[in-house]
Amino acid sequence: MSRVTLALVALVGILAGALGYSAFNKPAPQTTDAVAVRAIVDAALAERDAAEKPQAVAAIDPAQLNPLIEQYLLSDPKILQRMSVALDSTLQAEQREQSTSAIASMRDKIYNDPDQVVLGNPKGDVTLVEFFDYNCGYCRSALPDLATLLAEDPNLRVVLKEFPILSNESIDAARVAVLVGKADVDYWSFHEALFSARGQVDKGAALTAASELGLSPVTLEMQMGEPRVSQAIQTSYEIAKALNITGTPTYIIGNEIIPGAIGIDELRSRIANMRECGEAQCQG
Incomplete structure (x- = not known):
């Protein structure tokens, strides 16, 4: 009592x-x-x-505390290394969680948009999504990686997302590309032709590449401004905003958003992980 x-x-x-x-x-x-x-x-x-009344807390004198902290850290410098590893693990876990949530919220637009171009096996067991700009030098250098993956992996589904962010010329080329993607032609040939073109890729370069596949450049130019074309590109912008995608190329595999041209070996590894554990990076 x-x-x-x-x-x-x-x-x-x-x-x-x-x-x-x-x-x-x-x-x-x-x-x-x-x-x-x-x-x-x-x-x-x-x-x-x-x-x-709240209990008073004694003030801590930094002049006394800081040397103690320094002495403690110097007694075992590997503490900082362990802290760094723990921080990286925490940040990566948070990033995976954020990416998983963001991708889930946009899943239908990412994987099932009727205006997107699908290459490889439409019913493949793994889907690789690429956001690209026809004037992106890194996208150009990564094109052989994509070609190799399509050639060696019969169960790979590739989704291409027009994401013109570098110039107005990129937007014009993307508009033509949307129409080519809807036509009954070999889109990959068009895709390769634009990334193989010298100089800036613009409307003229895109219309020339389309005409070589038998499409009418006059008809394509007349259709470039149609709402359905604008909407296809706008959808890519909406996905990019939701997923905080700001550059090209950017890949999506499973629950991972991968910025930059990471090389074919890393892409192969992510695809193999998807088949093994259902995620781009298997834990443990």
């Missing part, structure tokens, strides 16, 4: 005597000193207030 409680119990007893009641409800002689009662009440209230 706390001192506050004991004081209050004592106070109740004293007040009962002061009111002049006995156990048999008969008047009793008044023996309580009013000053003593007041002192007990004040002491009880003061103790209660002290218990309710």
Whole structure:
């Protein structure tokens, strides 16, 4: 029982005597000193207030603390290495969680957009998505990697997302590419031709490559501004914004968003992981 409680119990007893009641409800002689009662009440209230106040925290002097921290770290420098590894693991886990959530929220637009170009096996067991710009030098250098993967992996599905962010000429080329993707022609030949072209890829280069596949450049130029074409490109922008994609090439494999041309070996590894554990990076 706390001192506050004991004081209050004592106070109740004293007040009962002061009111002049006995156990048999008969008047009793008044023996309580009013000053003593007041002192007990004040002491009880003061103790209660002290218990309710937050405890003061002693100030820490950096001049004393910092040398202790430094001495502790110097005694085992590998602590910093372990902290760095732990931090990297935590950040990677958070990034995977964020990417998984973002991809799930846009899954249908990423994988099933009717305006996107699908290469390889349409029913493949692994899907590789690439966001690209026809004027992106890194996309150009990564083209052989994609060609090799398509040639060696009959169960790979590749989705190409027009993501023209480098220039107005890139947007014009992408508009033509959307129309070519809808036509009954070999899109890969068009794709290779634009990435093999010298100089900047613009509307003229795209129309020339399309005409070599038998399409009418006049008709394509007339259709470039149609809402359906704009919407196809806008969908890529919406996905990129939701997934925080800001550059090209950017790949999506499983629950991982991969910025940059990471090379064919890394792509092969991610694809193999998808088949092994259902994620781009298997744990453990």
